[in-house]
Structures are given as structure tokens and as C-alpha cells.
Amino acid sequence: MNAEDNKRIVEVFCGHFERAAIDDVLEMMSDDATWWVNGKPHLFAGAGIKTKAEMAQVWRDLYALLDGGLSMDVVGMIAEGGRVAAEVRSHAATRSGKIYENDYHMLFRLRDGKVVEVKEYTDLMHAAEIFG
Numbered sequence: 001m002n003a004e005d006n007k008r009i010v011e012v013f014c015g016h017f018e019r020a021a022i023d024d025v026l027e028m029m030s031d032d033a034t035w036w037v038n039g040k041p042h043l044f045a046g047a048g049i050k051t052k053a054e055m056a057q058v059w060r061d062l063y064a065l066l067d068g069g070l071s072m073d074v075v076g077m078i079a080e081g082g083r084v085a086a087e088v089r090s091h092a093a094t095r096s097g098k099i100y101e102n103d104y105h106m107l108f109r110l111r112d113g114k115v116v117e118v119k120e121y122t123d124l125m126h127a128a129e130i131f132g
Helices: 003-018 022-027 052-065 124-131
Strands: 029-037 048-051 071-080 083-093 099-111 114-122
Touching: 003 022, 003 071, 003 083, 003 099, 003 114, 022 029, 022 052, 029 052, 048 052, 099 124, 114 124
Parallel strands: 029 114
Antiparallel strands: 029 048, 071 083, 083 099, 099 114
16 A cells, blocks of 8 residues: 555544444454543543554444534555555544543554554543533
């Protein structure tokens, strides 16, 4: 896969979140995929490294709190080899009426058309403010 193919994969991957299509997201990940979120796990439970199976539960728990999907709009991307760096903005409404809007820098590593690693840098204080 070339850099443009990988950028398209990331675009589709992020698009699945708006439809709350967890199964589609998981299908785009390799079995050994990992997802890392910046921060200290002892201060914020969502921080640290998680397996694909652990992320499936994280997303199910998240969507239980949302009123609809989570838009993950890709603002820009740079790709080289099997890596895609993406600037992403999210937007969602919670069932309690709060609005979640966050900015991310996400580094995706792809192999054979599948996401094998995500490194997510985001504002955990805002996430904690909205989700507790």
C-alpha cells in the first residue's frame, strides 16, 4: 500500500466513529493492534496502551454515554511509508446534554491495509470534564 492508500484507510476508519460502527472499526484493525492514549493511567483510566479487545469495550462504554455518534473529522494528514499522522477534531453530544469537542493528533501505523497501532494525543482534562 502506498501513502495515499493509507491516508484513505485512515479517513474511512475515522468515519466509522460517526455512525457508531464499532464492528467496522474493529474489522479495520489487525488482531494484534494496539491503541495508546497520552497520559498517566493512574490519573486517567483511558490513558496508556490497550489491546484491540480492550478498545472494543472502551468504545462500547463511550457510545453508551453518547446521544448518537462521535464525529471524528480529519483536518489534515501526512503519510510516509506505513505511517499516517492525522490531525482530528471530534464532536459529540452526551445523553446528559454535554458537548464533547476535542482535538487530537493521531499517529497510525498500518500493515497490509489494516491499522496495527494508534498513538492518540488529546486533551484528557476535557474528556474528564465531560465524561467524569
